[in-house]
Amino acid sequence: MHPPQKGDPMPSTPDYSPENREAAFAAFRAQHPCYEDTRILDDLRSREYARLDALDQVYLDYTGSGLYALSQLRRHMALLEEGVFGNPHSKNPTSLAMTHLVEQAREYVLRFFNASPEEYVAIFTPNASGALKLVGEAYPFAPGGRFLPAYDNHNSVNGIREFARAKGAEVTYLPTVPPELRLDSKRLRAELEHTQPGSHNLFAYPAQSNFSGVQHALEWIAEARAQGWDVLLDAAAFVPTNRLDLGRWKPDFVPLSFYKMFGYPTGVGCLLARKEALQKLRRPWFAGGTISITSVQGEGWHYLLEGAAGFEDGTVNFLNLPAVEIGLHHIAKIGIGTIHERVTCLTDYLLRQMSALRHSNGAPLVKIFGPADTTARGGTIAFVLNDPEGIRLDYRKVEALANRENISLRTGCFCNPGSGEIAHNLTREEMAAIFGRDEPVDFETFYEWSRREYGRAPGAIRISLGIATNFADVYRFMRFLASFVDKPHTALHKVQVEYPMYDLLRDSA
Template sequence: MADNHNSVNGIREYCKRSHAAFEYVPIRYDDLRIDQDVLEDALSKSEARKHKLFAFPAQSNVSGVQHHLSWIKKAQAKGWDVLLDAAAYAPSSKLDLSEVNPNFVSISFYKIFGYPTGLGCLLMHKDSFELLEKKWFAGGTVTLASVMAPHHYLAGNHERFENGTINYLDIPALSIGIDYINQIGIERIHERVVSLSTYLFERLTKLTHANHVKKLKLFGPQDRNHVGGTLIMTFLTENGVVIPFEEVEQKANNEMISLRSGCFCNPGIDEVNNCLTMQELSQYFTSRTTGDYYDMIATLKKMRGAIRVSVGLATTQHDLDRFIDFVKQF
């Protein structure tokens, strides 16, 4: 999907190297949700292929849109294996793997309870384990390897994918973090995040300049149903001109407010929000060997990036009121 994190986008490079095909299903500009008819068509037209992987986020890491988990079963019925990116979803929503059965699920622990960083997890259905082909080996990923006879046997379990020494000093912290979340209750966390994000969204949408021009453009669904705790926005002048996100972030830093700015490792949403076309992007990338979004802005004369505000387990209403007062200053 065009709403994938770059960690998922990068899988296409393996695909290209193997001379396989890949395709993005677009998202709609008005609400940043998937067009269900387009997705249905994309899942249906590759029935002849033997190995097919459908990768999508349970929740967008940028807009907070929660894409419907029913697509897992629908895709599998059409012969697809499913990779569910739950990194943004798991911190404040219950993912019951007895009800939904993706082949693979990726999660990030620090996003759930803040510590330790650097530890992620790929859950995989045991029936799908042998689908993953490892084309090299290192350290403890093998049971046996030879130099004189250039052969090796990969480990028969998850260890075949754990290159080098894993972070064994931090791993015990995971059980403490999971116990902490269980004591609070994920449903309770979910209700609080929904309540806080709704509170913030409703108040930000009402902020206007003296001439009644809105101070913010808030992207994504306006109904806030099935949306997590992130809001993406651009700040506007009284003439409706976008204020560069660097300027907003610097002012926020001065107020001791932490924001996320830029493209958020999700170029698909940023390209949609800033109305970039495939022709413009292709022309830019084929005209040079290196670049960044500052160079792209100067070349295409179109804005890149936005501001993202996130609420979570540690957020209070006072935090949100501070941010609302911050926006009023512009």
């Protein structure tokens, strides 16, 4: 949209006042009639997530973490209160009782994702990053082999490149294409054709970006496997609001994080692995719980257990594993399709409303990174705000103002540097200048240096929707966003940003 010409009417900011909310909700329902099919979630919010309204919280960081339902806690606590459970590595009554619950949870994880136990195995890990490390350290990378990650990968996937390079494999990144930040399909097909006979090659990409919410084609799984590639599908950001059917799609490795799906428990992730692909992995070490026998009197005298047991180092987080099954039952009872429908409706509303916000001179307030509509995209929206002169507002100060309004959003690079670099047009030469410095650079220094040198900086503001999001949440967020209309960037200079040091050092999820 071009700035209005002399004599043209100035754009007006929509009325997001509390008094206008009911009228806005009625208009929203008329535009999104399928929203009525998700009203079960409103009842669920009043019963299971009532603390959100009791504490006046607008939670828009579901990609960072899901929220737990009250009934999840009660069922888990009741189980622990009424039972006596021992370490599942023993064979006594309390241990056998725990073993039964662990294996029951394992079986239900496979069932939830329609993964045949004849084809897939569920390996419990501390988190999704732990699942990825299992693959990276044990995959048979070698000279002549390749690792093909995507620009849009989370850093826990990017880290696999260090294992690949250490073993002599070639590492090639698959770029994303702005403005929608979708992976370059032509480049992908060309890369998939480039392999050597007898080599091991791993293609890794996310089903949904944790940066922009863009969803990448699951059809690439079969296409890559047909050309001899193993496929690692990062599903951590996808599965909280979308169905992943492993009976239809057949990735070799799928890392998951359960707290991102339903909030509780933390400290439990999973690697869903095809048994055929799992047999290729060669672990560089062993730990308690992963071996059948070993000896200290000879080099290499140990035998790993088969299947999941050979990859679950030490004692699994056994008391929390029943809570995984409880959480999955909670999602299944609601229906992942219902959650998906609601998130899609509310995401569409936000994309339309955010794109329409303009300053009095006609300049847009919001720049969205990624798809501008809900076609092949999830409920994660990354964006920045510009003042009337097009000068970017400091997202750290926007977050500080959101905190005052009890709005939980996310800022930074979200542990996804590739999408951030492409979104902000940071070139290889510019990044080389950062990494060529004598001293290591933390994110805060990187941010300030980029702003000073290039007039732009990595990072964005991110909101993400989930199971308990309702219209009142997104309406209140739009009211907050509209407060920046016609506000110069200098108006934020006095906003104090106070973060503890560990927040400056860590930029994840």
